[in-house]
Amino acid sequence: MATTATGTPRRRRTQEERSATTRAALLDATIECLAEYGYANLTTTKVVERAGVSRGAQVHHFPTKAELVSEAVRHLAAKRVEEFLQTMPKLPSSEEKRVSRILDLIWEVHKSPLFDAALELWVASRTDPELRASLAAVEQNVAETVASVGPTLFPDVASRPNFQSDVDATMAAIRGLALMRFVDDPESVDRRWRRTKRRMLEIFADER
Amino acid sequence: MATTATGTPRRRRTQEERSATTRAALLDATIECLAEYGYANLTTTKVVERAGVSRGAQVHHFPTKAELVSEAVRHLAAKRVEEFLQTMPKLPSSEEKRVSRILDLIWEVHKSPLFDAALELWVASRTDPELRASLAAVEQNVAETVASVGPTLFPDVASRPNFQSDVDATMAAIRGLALMRFVDDPESVDRRWRRTKRRMLEIFADER
DNA sequence: ACAGAAACAGACAGGTGTGACTGTTTGTTG
DNA sequence: CAACAAACAGTCACACCTGTCTGTTTCTGT
Numbered sequence: 001m002a003t004t005a006t007g008t009p010r011r012r013r014t015q016e017e018r019s020a021t022t023r024a025a026l027l028d029a030t031i032e033c034l035a036e037y038g039y040a041n042l043t044t045t046k047v048v049e050r051a052g053v054s055r056g057a058q059v060h061h062f063p064t065k066a067e068l069v070s071e072a073v074r075h076l077a078a079k080r081v082e083e084f085l086q087t088m089p090k091l092p093s094s095e096e097k098r099v100s101r102i103l104d105l106i107w108e109v110h111k112s113p114l115f116d117a118a119l120e121l122w123v124a125s126r127t128d129p130e131l132r133a134s135l136a137a138v139e140q141n142v143a144e145t146v147a148s149v150g151p152t153l154f155p156d157v158a159s160r161p162n163f164q165s166d167v168d169a170t171m172a173a174i175r176g177l178a179l180m181r182f183v184d185d186p187e188s189v190d191r192r193w194r195r196t197k198r199r200m201l202e203i204f205a206d207e208r
Numbered sequence: 209m210a211t212t213a214t215g216t217p218r219r220r221r222t223q224e225e226r227s228a229t230t231r232a233a234l235l236d237a238t239i240e241c242l243a244e245y246g247y248a249n250l251t252t253t254k255v256v257e258r259a260g261v262s263r264g265a266q267v268h269h270f271p272t273k274a275e276l277v278s279e280a281v282r283h284l285a286a287k288r289v290e291e292f293l294q295t296m297p298k299l300p301s302s303e304e305k306r307v308s309r310i311l312d313l314i315w316e317v318h319k320s321p322l323f324d325a326a327l328e329l330w331v332a333s334r335t336d337p338e339l340r341a342s343l344a345a346v347e348q349n350v351a352e353t354v355a356s357v358g359p360t361l362f363p364d365v366a367s368r369p370n371f372q373s374d375v376d377a378t379m380a381a382i383r384g385l386a387l388m389r390f391v392d393d394p395e396s397v398d399r400r401w402r403r404t405k406r407r408m409l410e411i412f413a414d415e416r
Numbered sequence: 417a418c419a420g421a422a423a424c425a426g427a428c429a430g431g432t433g434t435g436a437c438t439g440t441t442t443g444t445t446g
Numbered sequence: 447c448a449a450c451a452a453a454c455a456g457t458c459a460c461a462c463c464t465g466t467c468t469g470t471t472t473c474t475g476t
Contacts (some may be wrong), residue, residue, distance in 0.1 A: 038335035040248035056455040126390040127246035165403045176384030182334040195373045264425045
């Protein structure tokens with residue numbers, strides 16, 4: 001019966017379409033579970049339930065849990081890059097305001113569930129060589145993509161000798177602060193972020 | 209029979225001594241397992257094996273896994289503080305050299321298995337309210353202890369208005385960088401650390 | 417020395433998650 | 447439209463972990 005519950009005739013879907021949708025559903029569900037339950041409590045059962053597909057479908061596309069997670073890593077990386085790039089356009093023209101805006105945008109990214117999911121994977125990869133190998137390759141790409149946008153965003157300062165190390169240190173500080181969300185009160189972390197950001201802006205301003 | 213395999217007479221141990229040693233063995237083993245296998249793969253079975261005690265002894269001292277981990281949190285915090293304070297003495301008198309040395313010492317601490325274990329707990333606490341509650345109380349103490357040594361180490365600059373936010377940002381950056389060890393090549397992370405540290409020293413020097 | 421308590425030892429049962437497996441539906445190819 | 451392959455559905459068995467329970471040893475107070 002090629003009709004839905006409402007009687008709408010449903011056109012035949014090609015094999016590729018079918019597999020693409022269920023694969024996407026499974027990968028999205030994996031990331032959601034990662035963000036919600038953490039890697040420690042990530043089970044294929046939960047993923048299957050959330051994705052709304054059967055156990056058989058899951059095992060068909062991803063024979064083992066490792067393959068599912070490994071693919072999810074790639075999927076997540078693409079999403080992170082996308083989220084990052086989407087926050088970049090429409091920036092103020094004044095350079096000072098632009099830097100301030102970008103810092104806040106990066107901070108926002110680090111408060112999203114996508115960062116939580118990524119962090120779960122990073123930590124898990126420490127004790128899981130297979131996962132680590134998957135991550136290493138992907139993170140390389142993410143880092144390169146992120147690094148490549150620097151010069152286009154700040155054409156006038158990107159050539160400064162300290163630019164790259166400042167970017168590195170800034171990103172590290174944001175990551176380290178984002179980590180504190182996990183154990184500290186989120187509001188207190190946000191306060192610390194505003195203080196830290198103010199200092200960063202001062203330092204950047206002095207550099208000119 | 210109160211003799212060992214070598215025939216050495218073993219003196220009677222008081223109940224308190226007995227329980228203290230096995231408790232310590234269990235807590236140490238828990239932290240080691242945390243560092244080696246990660247929170248996701250932490251099982252009471254492994255802890256018991258590593259501690260060299262029986263399952264019955266474990267369940268006697270820590271009826272549930274949650275209690276074992278919760279106590280291990282406190283145990284770990286004490287160890288971290290101790291490790292941190294132990295690295296502090298015998299510092300150069302020149303302030304510039306002293307800052308440089310301290311930065312390296314803090315970095316070393318963040319490369320130790322104790323940091324790995326702590327990070328496992330932080331990440332796990334995100335999705336485990338019970339664990340989070342245990343951690344919050346303890347981390348508060350750790351933070352206060354660490355903060356309290358600042359003024360004694362740098363009496364002449366600690367009163368500067370930016371001191372606290374600079375310390376915060378520095379610690380955050382170190383944490384964020386340490387995190388990268390989990391996925392990146394450790395050597396490359398160390399290189400980035402040296403670059404970052406050089407920048408930090410420049411910034412601190414400018415502040416004077 | 418003896419009774420009771422604390423510490424310790426090890427077996428058992430219940431629950432859960434993964435991978436393997438068999439059967440069914442849907443789409444593709446000639 | 448027939449034969450084949452891909453996609454999907456769901457059950458089963460095995461392994462593992464936790465908590466409970468019973469029995470034994472070691473200490474302590476009297």
